[in-house]
Amino acid sequence: MRMQSRAGGGGGRSGSAGPRGRDQGRKKGYKKKFLFRKKKFCKFCDEKVAYIDYKDVRLIQAFTPERSKIFPRRISGTCSKHQRKVMQAIKRARLLALVPFLAD
């Protein structure tokens, strides 16, 4: 996804600028890593989605990565209204064995 790509990566503790040139002239510090992060937004609101279909396996899978846990709102940026719909759809899809409860 667009905004996220760098957030968790590295987890570097020191402020060594590395390949990123724009950090070089600045003071060392923890905060600057987040300065240029794009604001998260709810992609469902963006597209004005009114109903999230539990039969849409591809969409459901996009929201249940790896261990098939539900992708948290704080990371995906989905608004609470749509997150609730996503959650409902995921749970229905799980019941119908369209997606696993737990991937191993």
Add this chain to the structure above:
Amino acid sequence: MLQYETIFITDAAATEAEIDDLLKAYEQVVGTAKGKVLKVEKWGKRKLAYPIHRQEEGSYVLMVIECPADLVKELERRYRMNDRILRYLTVRVEHESQLGPSPMMRPRPEREEPVPEMPVMP
């Protein structure tokens, strides 16, 4: 009368003819209760995401019906009585997109189409 979307999964050993028989029976049930069948979709055999009653595969059938609320109870009772049915789900129709063809009936997307973008779990 409300609209409902109901899906049942039969075990993979059930033949096409058996599924048609089942469908016919259920449509009749809906008909006698003055309901209407708005849509029927047979998804065919699919691999289950996890085994149900030791079955790895199942055939999915979807119906969209308009019927009085009592009928849902009756229909689900019949689902439960049938040993061939592994799982069922009935939900209210919340959005008109549920009346059209479902995502399952869409042709398989081409390779070029990007996978819905989502970050990896950290």
